[in-house]
Amino acid sequence: MDDELTITAILRRAEQFSPDREVVSREPDRSLHRTTWSAIGGRVRRLASALLGLGLRPGARVATLCTSHRRHLELYFAAPIAGLVLHPLNPRLRVEDLAYVAGHAADEVLVLDEAFLPIYEQLRETTSFRHVVVIGAATGEAISYEALVERGRADWVPPDLPERSTALIGFTSGTTGRPKGVEFTHRAVALHTLSSSLHGWLAVRDTDVLLPVVPMYHALAWGWPYTAALLGAGLVLPGPFLDPASLLELFDSERVTLTGGVPTIWTGVLHALDAEPKRYDLTPLRAILSGGSTAPPSMIAGYAERHGLNLVHTWGMSELMMGAIAELSAELQQADPEQQQRHREMQGRPMPFVEIRAGGEDGFVAWDGESLGELEVRGPWVAREYLAEPDASARQWTDDGWFRTGDIVTITPGGYLGIADRAKDLIKSGGEWISTPALESALAAHPAVAEAAVVGVTDERWGERPLAVIAFHPGTSATPDELREFLLPRVARWWLPERIEIVAAVPKTAVGKFDKVALRRTFTSRGADS
Known part of the structure; x- marks a missing residue:
């Protein structure tokens, strides 16, 4: 009863009970690399010992600047089982925020995809990494990732770690100020992994094939890499290719049974399915999980009624x-x-x-x-x-x-x-509350609307009023008056936005949510119905 709950135990189970279960990763050239949990385990041990060979002490931070792929998966295990702390950096953050986050976490090593070298060049003057490791072609003092793995020992044995030691660090996206960091212990990861796999929640089993669309640099990909390993499920990592066509191709070719991401992704995928409903075979897909913000009821109904797919709401946070x-x-x-x-x-x-x-x-x-x-x-x-x-x-x-x-x-x-x-987005108009997700969902039900975001703007008479920002599907449109008429039977009359702004695309935050700070800043001084 006193065994420690650690990521080491999760990896060990994957190797022992699911050694031949496949892990598929999309490479930068769009090809698919296939490996197994057994092969990953061997590379993880080499990598863990090689990281320690860089002179890192227990608890040292190893930052990653990577998309979702097999080598990032190796790092998800290698750093924690070596007694180090993995810190995935979000490449969509501003360079100033990345520098702040890396400094605040005291990151000592940076492992990055070759494609993100231009970002690193901007970071060099304001960060002080002891070592930089490049997945791809390394130049100068940087170390090649594969060369680092080769330095490691295949017979290396992970140390016994206390389950309450820190395994990973994540940061918020910083939409209302500086990003803030949180630590996750081995015990936290193990219990989250076990709980999320239970029936009535993810209910993952070894016959499943998981594809986390939520990136590995955001909220630890909801813990799915660890869930797949513990349960012996197949895992598909999409690399940087998160467009609807690329995702649908993987769902089809890899017989994906469970996937998850933010609503803005699922809006595009639904539109692609509506355009070509018979192109992809998604019969194995038992659930599409949607989190990060509220999915419109029209989207949930669209997947179910037009394509027989189950879109399931989830809730979580970086914390x-x-x-x-x-x-x-x-x-x-x-x-x-x-x-x-x-x-x-x-x-x-x-x-x-x-x-x-x-x-x-x-x-x-x-x-x-x-x-x-x-x-x-x-x-x-x-x-x-x-x-x-x-x-x-x-x-x-x-x-x-x-x-x-x-x-x-x-x-x-x-x-x-x-x-x-x-709390920061709720609109109080004339002493009464207006729910922006409810108003956004009502607008999103219009067949021409691809994206709908609502923010509160100051009003002399009512204190605040809703402003709607709308992006249409290609080849469609509607006037502001037509949109208000569409809303009338769906929301209270006093909820109707006087201002409706039409844009090509609603701006997003670094994690794919609507950027309401940017929307308020952009439209505060504009006139109505631009």
Whole structure:
């Protein structure tokens, strides 16, 4: 009962019980590389010993600037089992933020894809990595990744590690300020992996083939690399190619059974399927998980009704990877279709060991599906503080250890979360609340609308009013008046946005969410219906 819960144990199980299970990775030239958990395990041990051979001490930070591919997967295991700490960097962050994040985490090694060398050239003057390792052609003082692996020992044995030692560091995307870092222990990763694989949540088994569209540099790819290893599932890594055609080709050719990513990805994939509904065979695909922001009900219905595919809401954050999944409970599976659909449109029940509550103005709100409060969570893989940020930590964590998420939610009697909005995005107009996700979902149901984002803007009479920013599908359009008329039966009349801005594409953050900070900045001073 005292065995330590570590990433080492996860890898060992993959090697022992699923040695020949395939891991597929798309290379920069778009070819597919095929390997196995057994071969990965051998390379991981070489790489781990080689990293230690660079003179790194226990707890040293190893940063990665990589997309989702087999070598990044090797690093996901090699650094933690060597007693080091892996820190995936988001290449979509601004260079200034990357430099800040690397310095704040005290990263000593940087491993990067050759394609990101131009980013590194901009970082060199403001960072102080002891070693730089390039996956691809290395020049100057940089080390070739493959040469580093060759330095390692095939007979290297991982040390016994305490399960509460730090294994990985992740950072928030920094949409409202500087990115903030959180540490994940081996124990946190192991329990998250085990919990997410249970029936009623991911329910992963060795017959599954997982393709995480969520990048390995964001929220640790929801922990899916570890889940696949522990359960002996197949794993497909898409590299940098996240366009709808490339993803659909992989879903088809690799017989993918489970995939997950943000709604903006699934909007494009749905449009591609609608354009060519018979081109791809997706019959093995048992679920498409959507997280990061609210998926419009029209998208969930579009996948189900037009393509027979199950799009499942999830909820999570950088501070806890995955936290809830909207699979139907045993009770709801006996409910009427309308009630089932209503719960599918919510963010779901918290995963085992994750506890929830919602704080309102007069204490914690009732679990009645209507009362609004800020979601607070705690659990074994919920971060306990921000890295070297005592003031931010004090604001975000309660005195009794609950993390304030910033999400305004309702909770049903059965424990299903429904996100009404982010606290910072909720619009208060004339003393009444307007939910931006609800208004965005209503707009997204219009057949011409590809993307819809809503922000609050200052109004002299009402305090705040909603402003909608719309991007259309190619070859389609609608006037602002037509969009307002479409909204009338779907939302309260006073929710109708006076201002509707038409753009080619709604700007996104570094993790693929709508960039509402940029939208407010861009449209605050413009006139209506540009």
